[in-house]
Amino acid sequence: MSETILQLKNASIYQGDNMVLSDVNIEMNKGDFVYLIGKTGSGKSSFMKTLYGDLQLTEGEGHIVDYDLRTLKENDIPFLRRKLGIVFQDFKLLPDRTINSNLEFVLKATGWKDKTKISERIDAVLDKVAMKTKGFKFPHELSGGEQQRIAIARALLNEPELILADEPTGNLDPQTSIEVMEVLRDINNNGNTILMATHDYALLLKYPSKTLKCDENKVFEVVQRKN
Numbered sequence: 001m002s003e004t005i006l007q008l009k010n011a012s013i014y015q016g017d018n019m020v021l022s023d024v025n026i027e028m029n030k031g032d033f034v035y036l037i038g039k040t041g042s043g044k045s046s047f048m049k050t051l052y053g054d055l056q057l058t059e060g061e062g063h064i065v066d067y068d069l070r071t072l073k074e075n076d077i078p079f080l081r082r083k084l085g086i087v088f089q090d091f092k093l094l095p096d097r098t099i100n101s102n103l104e105f106v107l108k109a110t111g112w113k114d115k116t117k118i119s120e121r122i123d124a125v126l127d128k129v130a131m132k133t134k135g136f137k138f139p140h141e142l143s144g145g146e147q148q149r150i151a152i153a154r155a156l157l158n159e160p161e162l163i164l165a166d167e168p169t170g171n172l173d174p175q176t177s178i179e180v181m182e183v184l185r186d187i188n189n190n191g192n193t194i195l196m197a198t199h200d201y202a203l204l205l206k207y208p209s210k211t212l213k214c215d216e217n218k219v220f221e222v223v224q225r226k227n
């Protein structure tokens, strides 16, 4: 039986008074890897923001993990985000502390207290992104691709039910993008559910998967041509 992680029905997404997307009907099940594509300004980021509670859903239905996006309260947002792993284009690591401290900061902020468990969890997520030996480094001592791996490790800390990656390879060169993509695919193969917004058509061709497109205020599934 497939387990629904995300479902939007007849949803419309607004930025202020501007309707960005309308009549959105999508569903994601546990274990899916779904791309979200579309031109600049077509609404990918607005779509993602709605899913992590940065934009209120005011029309239609939306359910993500255990939350109803229509009735989501300000106080619920931190709890929703604990069930999501969010990865951004610009990594968003804290520059003033080491990688280990970046990860420890998130764990402590989400209620972890036991030092041994914290240290074991940090080792486990760094291992998943092949960065186990880099925990003592500062973010500026790592390459862009390495920083993005750390951001992915950070997203994994609390075993999220869904990973939202908004242009995760947007700041990376093509080879590094492939390396980061391999990490995301590995994580997906280990059972994590991933929604990834991207501009990078080369990645789509290399790693085909279900693809949603934002265009002319709609979101629809596109079927990739097989050559």
Ligand SMILES: Nc1ncnc2c1ncn2[C@@H]1O[C@H](COP(=O)(O)OP(=O)(O)OP(=O)(O)O)[C@@H](O)[C@H]1O
Pocket: 015, 016, 018, 020, 038, 039, 040, 041, 042, 043, 044, 045, 046, 047, 214
């Ligand atoms: N904070 C905001 N206030 C008002 N309008 C906004 C805001 N953010 C985005 N918009 C508008 O909403 C529309 C969708 O923007 P969005 O950032 O979601 O697109 P996108 O597909 O993610 O683009 P990109 O690929 O450039 O990130 C655009 O017309 C944009 O101008």
